[in-house]
Amino acid sequence: MRGRRSDAGPTRREALVVAAAWLVGLGARRAPQQPDTLAGGGPAGRLWDPARAGQPLAPVTARDNDAAIQAIEKQIRCTCGCNLDVYTCRTTDFTCTTSPAMHRRVLALAAAGKSGPEIVEAFVRENGVAVLMAPPKRGFNLAGYFVPSLAILVAGAVLALVLRRWTRASAAAAAAPAADAAAGPAATPEELERLRRELDRLSV
Amino acid sequence: MTVLGTLALWLAFLVGVWGALAGFLGGLKNRPDLAASARHAVFAMCGALLVAVAALEWALFHHDFNVEYVAAYTSRNLPVFYTWSALYAGQKGSLLFWAAVLTIFGSLALVLTPRRHRVFFPYVAAVVSLVASFFVSVMLFAANPFARLPYTPLDGSGLNPQLQNPGMVFHPPMLYLGYISITIPYAFAMAALLSKRLDADWLVAIRKWTLLSWLFLSIGICLGMWWAYVELGWGGYWAWDPVENASLLPWLTMTAFLHSVMIQEKRGMLKKWNLALIIGSWLLSIFGTFITRSGVISSVHSFTQSNVGYFFLFFLVAAATASFALYAARLPLLGAEATLESMVSREASFLFNNLLLVGIAFSVLWGTLFPILSELVQGTKVTVGPPFFNQVNIPLGLALLALTGVGPLIAWRRASLPNLRRQFAVPAAAGGFTFLVLAVAGMRDFYALMAIGLGAFVLATVVQEFARGTRARHRQYGEPYALALGRLLARNRRRYGGYIVHTGIVILFIAFAGMAFKTETEVTLRPGESASIRSPYGWTYTLTHLGISQYDALNRQVTAATLEVRRNGRRLGILTTEKRQHVDALGRPTFQPSTEVGIRSDLREDLYVVLGGVVNGTEQAVFRFTINPLVWWVWYGGMVLALGGLIVMWPGGGPPAVKRTQAGYAVRLVGDAR
Numbered sequence: 001m002r003g004r005r006s007d008a009g010p011t012r013r014e015a016l017v018v019a020a021a022w023l024v025g026l027g028a029r030r031a032p033q034q035p036d037t038l039a040g041g042g043p044a045g046r047l048w049d050p051a052r053a054g055q056p057l058a059p060v061t062a063r064d065n066d067a068a069i070q071a072i073e074k075q076i077r078c079t080c081g082c083n084l085d086v087y088t089c090r091t092t093d094f095t096c097t098t099s100p101a102m103h104r105r106v107l108a109l110a111a112a113g114k115s116g117p118e119i120v121e122a123f124v125r126e127n128g129v130a131v132l133m134a135p136p137k138r139g140f141n142l143a144g145y146f147v148p149s150l151a152i153l154v155a156g157a158v159l160a161l162v163l164r165r166w167t168r169a170s171a172a173a174a175a176a177p178a179a180d181a182a183a184g185p186a187a188t189p190e191e192l193e194r195l196r197r198e199l200d201r202l203s204v
Numbered sequence: 205m206t207v208l209g210t211l212a213l214w215l216a217f218l219v220g221v222w223g224a225l226a227g228f229l230g231g232l233k234n235r236p237d238l239a240a241s242a243r244h245a246v247f248a249m250c251g252a253l254l255v256a257v258a259a260l261e262w263a264l265f266h267h268d269f270n271v272e273y274v275a276a277y278t279s280r281n282l283p284v285f286y287t288w289s290a291l292y293a294g295q296k297g298s299l300l301f302w303a304a305v306l307t308i309f310g311s312l313a314l315v316l317t318p319r320r321h322r323v324f325f326p327y328v329a330a331v332v333s334l335v336a337s338f339f340v341s342v343m344l345f346a347a348n349p350f351a352r353l354p355y356t357p358l359d360g361s362g363l364n365p366q367l368q369n370p371g372m373v374f375h376p377p378m379l380y381l382g383y384i385s386i387t388i389p390y391a392f393a394m395a396a397l398l399s400k401r402l403d404a405d406w407l408v409a410i411r412k413w414t415l416l417s418w419l420f421l422s423i424g425i426c427l428g429m430w431w432a433y434v435e436l437g438w439g440g441y442w443a444w445d446p447v448e449n450a451s452l453l454p455w456l457t458m459t460a461f462l463h464s465v466m467i468q469e470k471r472g473m474l475k476k477w478n479l480a481l482i483i484g485s486w487l488l489s490i491f492g493t494f495i496t497r498s499g500v501i502s503s504v505h506s507f508t509q510s511n512v513g514y515f516f517l518f519f520l521v522a523a524a525t526a527s528f529a530l531y532a533a534r535l536p537l538l539g540a541e542a543t544l545e546s547m548v549s550r551e552a553s554f555l556f557n558n559l560l561l562v563g564i565a566f567s568v569l570w571g572t573l574f575p576i577l578s579e580l581v582q583g584t585k586v587t588v589g590p591p592f593f594n595q596v597n598i599p600l601g602l603a604l605l606a607l608t609g610v611g612p613l614i615a616w617r618r619a620s621l622p623n624l625r626r627q628f629a630v631p632a633a634a635g636g637f638t639f640l641v642l643a644v645a646g647m648r649d650f651y652a653l654m655a656i657g658l659g660a661f662v663l664a665t666v667v668q669e670f671a672r673g674t675r676a677r678h679r680q681y682g683e684p685y686a687l688a689l690g691r692l693l694a695r696n697r698r699r700y701g702g703y704i705v706h707t708g709i710v711i712l713f714i715a716f717a718g719m720a721f722k723t724e725t726e727v728t729l730r731p732g733e734s735a736s737i738r739s740p741y742g743w744t745y746t747l748t749h750l751g752i753s754q755y756d757a758l759n760r761q762v763t764a765a766t767l768e769v770r771r772n773g774r775r776l777g778i779l780t781t782e783k784r785q786h787v788d789a790l791g792r793p794t795f796q797p798s799t800e801v802g803i804r805s806d807l808r809e810d811l812y813v814v815l816g817g818v819v820n821g822t823e824q825a826v827f828r829f830t831i832n833p834l835v836w837w838v839w840y841g842g843m844v845l846a847l848g849g850l851i852v853m854w855p856g857g858g859p860p861a862v863k864r865t866q867a868g869y870a871v872r873l874v875g876d877a878r
Contacts, residue, residue, distance in 0.1 A: 045731070045751075045822060045823050046821055046822050046823075047752060047754060047763065047818060047821055047822065047823065048754045049754060049761070050818060050821030050822075051785075052754060052761045052762075052763050052783065052785045052797065053752075053754075053763040053783045053797065053815075053817055053818045053821075054783050054796070054797040054817045054818075055817055056817065056818065056819065056820060056821065057816055057817040057818065057819055057826045058819065059728040059819055059824070059826070060726045060727055060728045060826055064726055065725055065726055074591075075591075077587050077589065083443075083445065083587075083589070084438065084443075085589065088438050091438075091724075091726060091814070091816070091828045092436070092437050092438040092439075092799075092814070094797075094799065094816050094817050095796040095797065128584070128585070129584055129585075129586055130584070130585040130586055130587050131587070132586070132587060133587055133589035133590070133591050133592075134587070134588065134589055134591040134592040134595070135574070135578065135586035135587070135588065135592065139582070140578065140581055140582050141578070141586065144570070144571070144574045144577075144578070144586075144588065144592070145592070145595070145596065147570060148563065148566055148567030148570050148571075148596055148600075149567075149596065149599075149600075151563065151566060152559065152560070152563035152566075152567075152600065155559055155563065156556070156559055159555060159556070159559055160547075163544055163547050163552055163555065164547065166543050166544040167543075167544050167545060167546055167547055169543055170543040170544060170545050171545075173543070174545075193620055193622060193623075196615065196618075196620060196623065
């Protein structure tokens with residue numbers, strides 16, 4: 001068994017050749033890489049395998065960070081199917097090619113002198129109302145915005161009425177035995193309040 | 205093993221159908237033999253499903269890529285940790301997980317529930333068997349995890365990189381456990397309706413289960429937020445995604461139930477409402493499972509793409525119809541044993557708290573389903589994203605936060621004016637003072653101001669309650685303050701654990717308010733270049749790009765960018781953000797490159813750095829820098845919430861007299877009362 005392993009394994013010379021070839025290959029692959037340039041800028045070194053770092057990106061411009069542009073892009077949904085707005089998608093999913101294209105379109109429209117609402121409207125014309133991150137407040141969409149609050153208000157009003165009816169019924173029911181018990185020793189309001197306070201404390 | 209798995213599924217299905225029939229018949233006909241058989245059917249089903257789980261795990265760990273599920277969600281170089289979690293990474297596996305855990309919970313419920321509740325057991329066994337059989341039938345007829353491919357790939361597709369995160373190992377099971385465990389209270393509710401024993405007995409039996417469901421859901425939701433924050437790279441933790449909304453819905457209704465059930469226990473009121481909440485919570489848990497599996501939310505038309513969607517829709521409609529028909533039939537037996545004495549009482553405040561919780565649940569459901577509704581009514585698809593949900597839900601959430609503080613301050617039955625004055629003085633002053641200080645200090649975001657001001661109010665109510673309780677014990681028993689505080693908590697875990705939960709909620713709301721001050725910027729840096737970003741607290745962070753390194757790790761090729769971080773010129777350390785290209789065992793890319801965020805966290809804010817990519821294949825890189833204030837408090841708030849929940853559900857916690865008082869009329873039957 002030992003002899004077979006010795007036959008099957010590489011000799012020292014073969015191992016050295018392989019190691020040398022590997023080093024040469026590594027050197028050849030690394031040759032294009034430039035040394036890093038620190039402090040002061042200058043050309044940055046090339047990555048060993050740029051494909052591993054995702055899609056190549058263009059340098060960020062001042063317009064990319066423009067708050068007005070970002071505000072517009074946060075109203076528009078990326079159409080890649082991610083359910084994110086254009087700004088969030090282009091600054092999060094760096095594999096998406098749709099949001100950068102939509103961003104360029106926003107920049108182009110802004111450069112053409114369009115205002116924020118006009119840019120948004122242009123996207124709606126091209127892609128339909130679903131391109132907006134929230135439905136516009138008109139027509140049936142108003143139901144979307146106001147039905148929950150209205151429902152809660154109506155339910156709250158109904159609840160208040162029901163509670164009032166219950167409390168009145170309870171008071172009426174309590175009044176009858178109270179009249180019967182009038183002959184017995186009655187507690188003063190101060191005593192009742194003190195009793196209530198003590199009960200509160202004990203329920204702790 | 206896959207043959208064994210399929211056989212186990214069939215066995216579980218047949219036993220489950222028998223268990224359902226035997227349970228219902230055994231309960232209705234009062235046949236102990238059938239009741240016992242139904243109980244045993246749940247145990248047998250549990251055993252069969254555990255065999256199926258073991259068979260699937262065996263296939264996963266042995267890289268049996270001829271099994272479609274194994275090939276779709278694992279690869280040879282996937283770490284063991286994630287190979288295990290692949291069990292619930294896909295739809296088919298998660299259905300198996302659902303069914304298996306349900307039968308485990310069902311078995312535990314039947315074993316651990318005290319014998320005095322045995323009248324419910326046949327129905328509980330029947331409901332558990334029926335629900336589990338449904339899940340098994342979906343697997344057998346539409347989504348078999350043991351289905352085989354006509355060929356055997358050399359390696360699997362691997363797990364989605366975003367799922368290769370510790371948060372994803374724990375978050376889905378926690379949520380599933382929350383969803384699944386709601387079935388037990390639902391089963392007891394159905395048992396109470398079927399057996400006509402509609403006093404508080406069934407509530408006593410399910411108390412721990414409702415808390416357990418709520419706790420699992422809470423932890424699952426918090427873990428999901430953490431995973432989204434550290435893994436998805438968009439700089440937030442909640443996006444009002446339909447899947448997130450689906451988890452929030454039952455949590456809201458369960459929270460409502462945990463409050464309103466106290467009224468039933470103490471006063472014998474709200475029986476109808478509590479039953480409706482339990483049924484509704486369970487239906488919402490199934491609804492959540494349905495909408496996350498059918499694709500129905502993306503578009504009405506995508507519904508047809510999934511057979512599983514039809515199964516769930518049918519089950520949901522059938523279960524809702526059957527449950528509410530039975531509920532309606534029993535309404536005459538659900539009369540209250542007491543009436544409300546005053547509008548200014550804790551009962552009334554709990555009712556308004558319930559109104560808001562259920563109202564928010566409705567609002568979230570409405571927003572989630574509105575795209576479908578719009579498509580049906582207008583023929584136009586609309587997107588309902590975070591701007592919509594924030595606009596509708598933030599005011600409701602703030603109102604709920606206010607009620608969180610108001611509820612504990614009002615006495616049961618009736619609160620007098622002096623009592624209210626005494627209770628509200630300190631908390632209202634604390635809230636108002638905080639609001640004013642922040643407004644004067646220059647905080648201009650109204651919602652953030654309200655959240656922090658109301659948070660201070662609620663926190664003051666909690667401190668006041670603890671202080672008064674401790675002082676009362678100190679006076680009454682002469683205990684030192686520390687001991688009195690400890691015993692106060694230990695003797696009434698439900699009440700004071702609840703206050704700790706309230707504290708967790710306050711911390712969460714304040715942390716959410718921090719996101720109003722989020723700042724972000726995108727920059728391109730060459731090695732050695734720096735960029736600055738200003739924090740809402742006024743200091744300046746300077747980040748210097750040190751360079752990019754590339755190396756191979758276990759199942760991925762990593763491109764890591766390193767940055768030096770300084771705050772106001774003082775060096776804080778190094779931050780690394782990565783691009784990861786995952787590969788299979790043969791070195792082939794399996795997914796698009798994913799991003800690993802670099803986060804520097806402290807109590808005040810998070811510095812969140814994302815490597816966008818590189819320019820022209822060089823080390824010149826595009827980064828996004830974000831400052832997220834108070835994010836750490838979201839996780840801390842979640843932990844406090846979970847701690848409070850654990851304290852509430854910890855066994856013991858009070859002298860027997862308290863328990864007797866709480867159970868009160870539990871032993872009185874409806875028939876006896878009439």
